[in-house]
Amino acid sequence: MMARMRPQIHALLCATMVFLLAWGVAMGIVPETGQVGSKGQPTFVRHFWSTSDRHHYKLSEDGEGAELVLDQSSAAGFASKTRYLFGRVSIQMKVHPGDSAGTVSTFYTSSLSGKHDELDFEFLGNEPGKPYVLQTNVYASGIGDREQRIRLWFDPTEDFHTYEIHWNKEIVIFMVDDTPIRIYKNNEDLGVPYPSRQAMSIFASLWNGEEWATQNGAIKLNWSNAPFVAAYRGYEVEGCEVPWYKGDIKYCQSSKVDSMLKRATIHNLTTRQQARLQWVTENLLVYDYCKDIYRYPTPHPECSRNSGLQIIGPQPLKHLDGLQVLGGSGTSE
Numbered sequence: 001m002m003a004r005m006r007p008q009i010h011a012l013l014c015a016t017m018v019f020l021l022a023w024g025v026a027m028g029i030v031p032e033t034g035q036v037g038s039k040g041q042p043t044f045v046r047h048f049w050s051t052s053d054r055h056h057y058k059l060s061e062d063g064e065g066a067e068l069v070l071d072q073s074s075a076a077g078f079a080s081k082t083r084y085l086f087g088r089v090s091i092q093m094k095v096h097p098g099d100s101a102g103t104v105s106t107f108y109t110s111s112l113s114g115k116h117d118e119l120d121f122e123f124l125g126n127e128p129g130k131p132y133v134l135q136t137n138v139y140a141s142g143i144g145d146r147e148q149r150i151r152l153w154f155d156p157t158e159d160f161h162t163y164e165i166h167w168n169k170e171i172v173i174f175m176v177d178d179t180p181i182r183i184y185k186n187n188e189d190l191g192v193p194y195p196s197r198q199a200m201s202i203f204a205s206l207w208n209g210e211e212w213a214t215q216n217g218a219i220k221l222n223w224s225n226a227p228f229v230a231a232y233r234g235y236e237v238e239g240c241e242v243p244w245y246k247g248d249i250k251y252c253q254s255s256k257v258d259s260m261l262k263r264a265t266i267h268n269l270t271t272r273q274q275a276r277l278q279w280v281t282e283n284l285l286v287y288d289y290c291k292d293i294y295r296y297p298t299p300h301p302e303c304s305r306n307s308g309l310q311i312i313g314p315q316p317l318k319h320l321d322g323l324q325v326l327g328g329s330g331t332s333e
C-alpha cells in the first residue's frame with residue numbers, strides 16, 4: 001500500500017541506469033573489469049550516475065556530495081555504477097526543512113530484477129512543525145510489505161546524519177548514527193525470503209509520494225514550497241562487488257568472502273547496541289507491520305525473531321546514553 005507510487009520512479013531510475021550503463025560501455029567508460037572509475041576521482045563522480053538533469057542533481061564543487069532537487073518539472077535521483085552482494089553502505093543525509101509534506105527522500109539498495117530485493121530508508125515528509133517519519137522496508141524475492149516507521153531523536157533537517165545498512169548472510173541491520181533502528185534476520189529456515197541471491201545497486205531519490213507518504217495521503221504536496229532539496233555526502237561502501245560484466249554472484253556467496261564481511265559488517269549487536277535498538281523500539285516506533293493486525297491478522301513468521309525488544313527486560317527505557325525523545329507528545333504523523 002505504501003509504495004504505490006514507488007514502482008514508477010524506480011522503473012525510471014532503473015531504465016535510466018541501464019541506458020547509462022549501455023552508453024558507458026559503448027563509450028568505454030565502464031572498464032570490463034568492473035572497477036568503478038579511478039580511485040583518484042571524487043566520491044560521487046567515482047561511484048554514482050545521476051538519473052536526473054543538472055538542475056535536479058547538483059554535484060558539489062569538490063564532488064564529495066550532491067543535492068537532489070524536486071520541483072514540478074521533475075523528481076531526482078542517483079544510482080551506483082556497480083552492484084554488491086553483501087556489504088556495508090552508508091551516507092550522510094540532510095532532508096528538506098519546513099513544509100515537506102508529500103515528499104519522499106530515500107537512500108536504498110535494490111536489485112534490478114522482476115522479483116527484486118530491496119532495503120530502504122525512506123523519509124516521509126510532513127507538515128511544518130511536525131517531524132519527519134523514517135520508514136524502513138525490506139523486499140526479498142519481490143515481496144515487500146515489511147514497513148517499519150520511526151520518529152528520530154533529532155531533527156534530520158538541521159544537520160547531516162549517517163544512515164547505514166549492514167547486509168550479510170545472517171542479518172540486515174539499519175543504523176542511524178551508530179544506533180541500530182531495525183534488524184531483519186535471515187529466517188529462511190522459517191520459509192521467509194531473505195535477500196541473499198541478488199546483487200544490489202545503491203540508489204537515492206527525491207520524489208512526489210503525496211498519494212501515501214504523509215498521514216496516509218491526507219496531506220498533499222504544496223508546490224508553492226518547491227523546490228524541495230535533499231542533500232547527500234560522506235558516501236561509504238565496503239562490500240563484495242558484482243560487476244555488471246563478469247559478475248560472479250557465487251563468489252560473494254562463498255565462504256571466501258566471510259572474513260571480509262565479518263570485518264565490514266555487523267553480524268551480532270553488542271549489548272550496548274541491543275539496548276539502543278530496544279530504546280528506539282520502545283520510544284520511537286510509530287508503525288510496525290508486525291503489529292498491524294488489520295493488514296496481517298496473522299503476524300509474519302519472522303516477527304518475533306526480529307523484535308528489538310530482546311534483552312533489557314521489562315523496564316521501559318526513556319533515556320539512554322544521551323538519546324532522548326524529542327517533543328514528547330505522541331503526534332507522529
Ligand SMILES: *[C@@H]1O[C@H](CO)[C@@H](O)[C@H](O)[C@H]1NC(C)=O
Pocket residue numbers: 222223224225
Ligand atoms: C502552500 O504554501 C503557501 C506558502 O507557504 C501557503 O501560503 C499556502 O497556504 C499553502 N497551501 C496550502 C493548501 O496549504
Ligand SMILES: *[C@@H]1O[C@H](CO)[C@@H](O)[C@H](O)[C@H]1NC(C)=O
Pocket residue numbers: 267268
Ligand atoms: C551471532 O550470535 C548467534 C547466536 O546468538 C550465533 O549463532 C552466531 O554464530 C553469531 N555470529 C557471529 C558472527 O558471531
